[in-house]
Amino acid sequence: xxxxARPPPPQFAARLKRALGGRAGWSGFVVQILFVAAxxxxxxxxxxxxxxxxxNQHITAGFGFLKNTAGFDxxxxxxxxxxxxxxxxxxFVGLLNTLxxxxxxxxxxxxxxxxxxxxxxxxxxxxxxxxxxxxxxxRNLPLLFQILFxxxxxxxxxxxxxxxxxxxxxxxxxxxxxxxxxxxxNPAFEPFVMAVAVAIAAAFLLWRYARRQLFQxxxxxxxxxxxxxxxxxxxxxxxxxxxxxVRFEFPxxxxxxxxxxxxxxxxxxxxxxxxxxxxxxxIAEIVRAGILSxxxxxxxxxxxxxxxxxxxxxxxxxxxxxxxxxxxxxxxYLNLTKNSSLAVAIGYPDLVSxxxxxxxxxxxxxxxxxxxxxxxxxxxxxxxxAIMSFYGWRLGRSLEG
Amino acid sequence: MKRVSLVxxxxxxxxxxxxxxxxxxxxxxxxxxxxxxxxxxGLPGFSSPDDKGNWTGIDVDVCRAVAAAIFDDPTKVKxxxxxxxxxxxxxxxxxxxxxxxNTTWTLSRDTSLGANFTGVTYYDGQGFLVKKSLxxxxxxxxxxxxxxxxxGTTTEQNLADYFKGNNMKYEVIAFGTADETVKAYESGRCxxxxxxVSQLYAERLKLSNPADHAVLPEVISKEPxxxxxxxxxxxxxxxxxxxxxxxVDAEELGVTQKNVGEMAKSDKPELKRAFGTDGNLGxxxxxxxxWFSRIVxxxxxxxxxxxxxxGSGSKLGIARGLNQLWNKGGIQYAPPIR
Numbered sequence: 233x234x235x236x237a238r239p240p241p242p243q244f245a246a247r248l249k250r251a252l253g254g255r256a257g258w259s260g261f262v263v264q265i266l267f268v269a270a271x272x273x274x275x276x277x278x279x280x281x282x283x284x285x286x287x288n289q290h291i292t293a294g295f296g297f298l299k300n301t302a303g304f305d306x307x308x309x310x311x312x313x314x315x316x317x318x319x320x321x322x323x324f325v326g327l328l329n330t331l332x333x334x335x336x337x338x339x340x341x342x343x344x345x346x347x348x349x350x351x352x353x354x355x356x357x358x359x360x361x362x363x364x365x366x367x368x369x370x371r372n373l374p375l376l377f378q379i380l381f382x383x384x385x386x387x388x389x390x391x392x393x394x395x396x397x398x399x400x401x402x403x404x405x406x407x408x409x410x411x412x413x414x415x416x417x418n419p420a421f422e423p424f425v426m427a428v429a430v431a432i433a434a435a436f437l438l439w440r441y442a443r444r445q446l447f448q449x450x451x452x453x454x455x456x457x458x459x460x461x462x463x464x465x466x467x468x469x470x471x472x473x474x475x476x477x478v479r480f481e482f483p484x485x486x487x488x489x490x491x492x493x494x495x496x497x498x499x500x501x502x503x504x505x506x507x508x509x510x511x512x513x514x515i516a517e518i519v520r521a522g523i524l525s526x527x528x529x530x531x532x533x534x535x536x537x538x539x540x541x542x543x544x545x546x547x548x549x550x551x552x553x554x555x556x557x558x559x560x561x562x563x564x565y566l567n568l569t570k571n572s573s574l575a576v577a578i579g580y581p582d583l584v585s586x587x588x589x590x591x592x593x594x595x596x597x598x599x600x601x602x603x604x605x606x607x608x609x610x611x612x613x614x615x616x617x618a619i620m621s622f623y624g625w626r627l628g629r630s631l632e633g
Numbered sequence: 634m635k636r637v638s639l640v641x642x643x644x645x646x647x648x649x650x651x652x653x654x655x656x657x658x659x660x661x662x663x664x665x666x667x668x669x670x671x672x673x674x675g676l677p678g679f680s681s682p683d684d685k686g687n688w689t690g691i692d693v694d695v696c697r698a699v700a701a702a703i704f705d706d707p708t709k710v711k712x713x714x715x716x717x718x719x720x721x722x723x724x725x726x727x728x729x730x731x732x733x734x735n736t737t738w739t740l741s742r743d744t745s746l747g748a749n750f751t752g753v754t755y756y757d758g759q760g761f762l763v764k765k766s767l768x769x770x771x772x773x774x775x776x777x778x779x780x781x782x783x784x785g786t787t788t789e790q791n792l793a794d795y796f797k798g799n800n801m802k803y804e805v806i807a808f809g810t811a812d813e814t815v816k817a818y819e820s821g822r823c824x825x826x827x828x829x830v831s832q833l834y835a836e837r838l839k840l841s842n843p844a845d846h847a848v849l850p851e852v853i854s855k856e857p858x859x860x861x862x863x864x865x866x867x868x869x870x871x872x873x874x875x876x877x878x879x880x881v882d883a884e885e886l887g888v889t890q891k892n893v894g895e896m897a898k899s900d901k902p903e904l905k906r907a908f909g910t911d912g913n914l915g916x917x918x919x920x921x922x923x924w925f926s927r928i929v930x931x932x933x934x935x936x937x938x939x940x941x942x943x944g945s946g947s948k949l950g951i952a953r954g955l956n957q958l959w960n961k962g963g964i965q966y967a968p969p970i971r
Contacts, residue, residue: 286747289864290864290865291746303789304792304793304805305803387817407821407822408804486777487776488767488779489777489779489804491802576809577809578817579806579813589807592785593717594741594789595745596745596746
């Protein structure tokens with residue numbers, strides 16, 4: 233009996249079947265439809281039920297509250313804020329405080345993390361043991377305790393405002409924070425900023441030119457004296473022409489606290505310290521794993537070219553290790569941002585504290601406020617991972633290209 | 634705390650509570666055999682657990698009185714400790730039947746939260762606690778001070794209003810819980826701790842050296858504290874409301890925990906009505922005829938509860954002041970049981 237070849241199914245239908253039903257074919261497709269329908273139904277039930285419950289209990293719903301006056305004050309704000317502003321403004325004050333602590337935390341966590349990882353891999357016995365000890369100690373203690381520890385340690389170590397530690401009579405350190413002279417822009421401020429921007433742009437172009445010369449014709453051009461001249465000279469010239477760009481408002485002890493000047497509050501210091509040291513411990517392990525994943529032949533090849541250990545790491549090993557490091561590093565950045573919501577324990581006015589805390593209890597609109605807050609964290613996380621993916625994509629291209 | 638409020642919010646959103654927004658609270662409580670009562674996370678005098686884990690305090694007594702009126706057993710209460718910002722969500726979602734947690738009665742809370750205040754257990758006001766070493770005698774001398782405050786309370790707005798109204802500058806530092814706030818105050822992060830005056834006296838006891846701290850004379854706000862129930866169940870609202878009234882009326886009628894047995898046999902018409910030997914007022918509330926004596930037997934009258942928890946018989950030693958009965962110079966006044 234001869235076996236007749238079955239005619240292949242029409243291309244389009246087969247592809248559709250595979251896409252919708254997977255390996256199970258059309259029955260799988262039905263299961264998927266039912267699953268999606270069940271999800272939609274559950275979601276609808278939740279929304280409808282919540283709405284009925286709210287209506288039955290006459291609980292105010294909706295986002296109208298955002299236009300109401302907040303009526304409370306916040307200790308740190310990057311944008312001008314007073315109690316007579318609206319809840320919308322409170323939201324942005326909290327959001328910016330969260331972003332500030334997250335960005336600075338991410339910067340220091342990455343820096344400390346890389347240093348500790350390199351330390352742990354170092355042939356120096358003492359350095360590698362200290363780095364290992366740091367990782368084991370810090371990553372095994374709950375973050376909230378570390379935040380409280382830093383806060384209370386910072387506060388306990390510092391004197392009250394009247395006995396504050398003074399530097400040159402214009403910097404003051406006390407348990408109210410670090411108070412520094414506040415720069416106030418003069419009319420000459422704008423040309424000064426322009427001069428700095430122009431100097432930076434020119435220095436960058438110079439650097440690009442020098443690099444191209446190096447790669448194309450092997451000429452090594454010394455550019456740093458010109459760069460220095462540009463960066464210092466240009467702003468200096470504008471300052472001479474237009475006068476001093478800023479003047480300073482000096483802090484003065486008045487009553488209980490300092491009046492005038494800018495202030496870094498202890499809650500901010502403690503939170504940044506705790507978040508960056510804690511996350512750094514995880515980043516260190518990620519970086520170590522990344523570096524170890526690069527074949528040791530690469531290291532040896534670099535050494536045999538006569539490169540120093542630092543240069544081998546910087547030019548050969550780390551660029552390859554980054555491919556492994558990047559995805560888990562993104563996780564750590566996201567964790568750090570989300571962990572910053574523990575701020576309320578030490579009175580740092582982040583988004584959760586001022587918006588999902590004070591605003592929630594003053595307006596009582598839990599569903600709306602928790603919803604907005606969750607949406608914001610989701611958005612921050614998605615943006616962060618998009619940036620990291622973009623960086624990873626560019627890195628992958630440059631390694632292959 | 635964030636997680637807790639998230640859970641409550643989701644419970645609310647999912648409508649998981651079966652008794653929310655239904656007129657069935659009394660039945661639900663009876664079926665469960667327990668009253669679920671929202672209290673603070675530990676505020677001496679109002680609601681705090683003692684060393685054996687028993688909750689005591691004037692807010693706790695209100696819940697015990699409700700349980701006594703329903704079950705004739707003041708121990709049939711499950712106490713749910715709540716932070717200031719989680720309390721309303723817990724009530725809305727049906728997690729608790731009564732919120733008795735030093736909560737200030739305000740218009741917006743009475744309307745937009747979907748809950749009702751049933752009365753006033755304690756007439757309070759906001760004040761300031763300072764270190765005596767600062768040598769401050771009046772709140773008006775607090776210009777430029779750093780002020781510690783617990784977030785999620787009416788306190789933050791009062792504070793802003795007061796300093797703005799008196800053209801004074803200040804720095805506010807808001808913490809999640811009362812304990813964190815007090816710790817920051819003690820460590821010198823702020824000069825002043827502000828809260829309701831009763832709470833200042835209570836928290837002062839937790840400081841390492843209470844005698845070094847003083848409450849300033851200014852009271853900058855009205856803070857009538859009382860229990861809350863959900864909208865939509867008028868029977869339950871009446872029951873909780875009249876339990877508190879019964880305590881106040883008992884004091885006015887001279888009925889105490891000790892003499893309640895004899896007084897029940899009295900011929901006085903108002904006592905006969907209260908004790909249910911004449912008429913069926915208790916049954917109109919959905920309770921039994923002896924509801925009044927059950928309450929007084931369990932927790933005593935309002936004055937006894939006050940003295941035992943916050944007044945002269947307690948560590949707090951707060952004077953009756955506004956909380957004295959209306960006919961003795963205060964403003965505690967309950968409608969007649971008739």
